Amino acid sequence: xxxxxxxxxxxxxxxxxxxxxxxxxxxxxxxxxxxxxxxxxxxxxxxxxxxxxxxxxxxxxxxxxxxxxxxxxxxxxxxxxxxxxxxxxxxxxxxxxxxxxxxxxxxxxxxxxxxxxxxxxxxxxxxxxxxxxxxxxxxxxxxxxxxxxxxxxxxxxxxxxxxxxxxxxxxxxxxxxxxxxxxxxxxxxxxxxxxxxxx
Numbered sequence: 516x517x518x519x520x521x522x523x524x525x526x527x528x529x530x531x532x533x534x535x536x537x538x539x540x541x542x543x544x545x546x547x548x549x550x551x552x553x554x555x556x557x558x559x560x561x562x563x564x565x566x567x568x569x570x571x572x573x574x575x576x577x578x579x580x581x582x583x584x585x586x587x588x589x590x591x592x593x594x595x596x597x598x599x600x601x602x603x604x605x606x607x608x609x610x611x612x613x614x615x616x617x618x619x620x621x622x623x624x625x626x627x628x629x630x631x632x633x634x635x636x637x638x639x640x641x642x643x644x645x646x647x648x649x650x651x652x653x654x655x656x657x658x659x660x661x662x663x664x665x666x667x668x669x670x671x672x673x674x675x676x677x678x679x680x681x682x683x684x685x686x687x688x689x690x691x692x693x694x695x696x697x698x699x700x701x702x703x704x705x706x707x708x709x710x711x712x713x714x
Contacts, residue, residue: 525584532577539570616683619671626664627690630697633657647708654705658698665694 546563550556637653645653668691675684 525588528581528584532581535574535577542567542570612678616675616680620687623667623671630657630660630664650708654701658701661694661698665691
C-alpha cells in the first residue's frame with residue numbers, strides 16, 4: 516500500500532485560518548446572546564471580549580501564514596511556467612532543426628532522382644547506338660553527380676547525428692551507401708567502355 520499523500524502546506528494554512536475564524540464566530544455568537552443584567556453576565560461578556568482579542572491576534576498570524584503560502588505557491592507556479600516555456604522553446608528549436616534536416620533530405624532525394632534520370636538516358640543513348648566517347652562522357656557526368664550526392668548524404672548524416680536525429684542520420688547514410696554501391700558498378704562500366712574505346 517502506498518504512503519498517504521502529504522497535505523499541501525497551503526491547504527493546511529487555509530484550514531487553520533478557517534478553524535480560527537469558526538472559533539471566533541462561535542465566540543461572537545455566544546457574546547451576542549450573553550445577558551448583561553447580572554454581575555455574572557457582565558463578567559462573562561468581559562471574558563468573551565478579552566478572548567476575542569486573542570482570537571484576532573491568532574487570526575492575523577494565520578492570515579500572514581496563509582499569505583506566505585500563497586506567495587510560495589505563486590513562486591512555484593512561476594517556476595513551473597518558466598520550465599514549460601523552456602520546453603516550448605526547445606520544442607520549437609528542435610522542430611525547426613528537424614524540418615531543416617528533412618528539407619535537406621528531400622533535396623538529396625531529388626538529386627538522387629536526377630542521377631537516376633541521367634542513368635536512364637545513358638541506357639537509352641547506348642540502345643540508340645551512341646559511341647563509346649559519348650558514353651564515357653555521360654558516365655563521367657553521372658559519377659560527378661553521384662560524388663556530389665554521396666558527399667551531401669555524408670554531410671547530412673553527420674549533421675543529423677550531431678543533432679541527435681538518429682533516424683534521419685541512418686536514412687541519409689543508407690542513401691549514401693546505395694550511391695557508393697552504384698558508383699562502384701558505374702566505375703566498372705566506365706572501365707569496360709574505356710577498354711574498348713579507341714585510344
